[in-house]
Amino acid sequence: MKKVELLSPAGNLEKLKIAIDYGADAVYGGVSHFSLRIRSGKEFDLERAYRFLEWSKELDFVPNPFFIFSHDTESWQEAQETLEIMERVKSINPLSQISTAILHVYPGTPLERKAREKGIIPQDFLWSKEEEMKRVARFPAAQGDVPLYKDRLSWWQIGKLVMGWSAVNKKRFSRSKVRTLLRTLKGPKDLWIYIVFALALVRVLFLRLIGRESKV
Numbered sequence: 177m178k179k180v181e182l183l184s185p186a187g188n189l190e191k192l193k194i195a196i197d198y199g200a201d202a203v204y205g206g207v208s209h210f211s212l213r214i215r216s217g218k219e220f221d222l223e224r225a226y227r228f229l230e231w232s233k234e235l236d237f238v239p240n241p242f243f244i245f246s247h248d249t250e251s252w253q254e255a256q257e258t259l260e261i262m263e264r265v266k267s268i269n270p271l272s273q274i275s276t277a278i279l280h281v282y283p284g285t286p287l288e289r290k291a292r293e294k295g296i297i298p299q300d301f302l303w304s305k306e307e308e309m310k311r312v313a314r315f316p317a318a319q320g321d322v323p324l325y326k327d328r329l330s331w332w333q334i335g336k337l338v339m340g341w342s343a344v345n346k347k348r349f350s351r352s353k354v355r356t357l358l359r360t361l362k363g364p365k366d367l368w369i370y371i372v373f374a375l376a377l378v379r380v381l382f383l384r385l386i387g388r389e390s391k392v
Contacts, residue, residue: 189227189231192228192231192235193235196235196237222261225241226264226268229241229265229268229269229272230268230269232269232271232272233268233269238271238272238273239265239269239271239272239273240272240273240274240275241262241265241272241273241274241275242274242275242276242277243258243261243262243274243275243276243277243341244276244277244278244279245258245276245277245278245279245329245334245337245338246278246279246324246325246326246327246329246334247279247325247327248279248287248290248325248327249327249328250327250328250329251328251329252328252329252333255329255333255337259337262274262341274341275341276337276338276341277319277338278315278319278324278325278326278334278338279324279325280319280320280322280323280324280325281296281297281312281322281323281324281325282322283303287325291323291325294327296312296313296323296325296326296327297311297312297323298311298312301323307362309321309323309362310362310363310365310366311365312324312365313326313365313369314360314362314366314369315366315369315370315373316356316357316360317356317357317360317370318338318373321360331368331369331372331373332372332375332376335372335373335375335376335377336376336379336380338373338376339373339376339377339380340376340380357370
């Protein structure tokens, strides 16, 4: 029987304490994108996120911040802004388990319309046919079997951003993920992404081996 997880929102310290006291397995709080330009004009409270990390030490739980890269028009310089935030997260609470991902495209969303306009997914792409996934960029072993949104960042840059922090947190591919990778390999586009990400991971591990710690 699968365990049911109790998830609760926690926008302030009082709500966080209540959620933990009543047995929540996980609590969540969210903020917008970390790029100053992209979050311009949006409701955003980065300081609240930092306070959440302070509360995690006070209440003795491990935070798991989740960062997404390759937003629409996101540049390498803007990705560095996010990396700076990630570094500060670790400095506030070294136990933070940071996770990273690439922006996903889902059907019926404004992002899907933009992805079609930009050619990130073909104009005639059909969600109802599994073989259509050969026509889009994916990374099923780690990101799920959905199209990935790649705009201004290169695959090498994205690979360094995502795999760099995976290595730092000592996350490894399990046998099941390797089997998923081989099973879901559908064409040259998939193979190219897998190779680039593997090289990015090897680069990070090599730099660590020679004493040059690097997340990107």
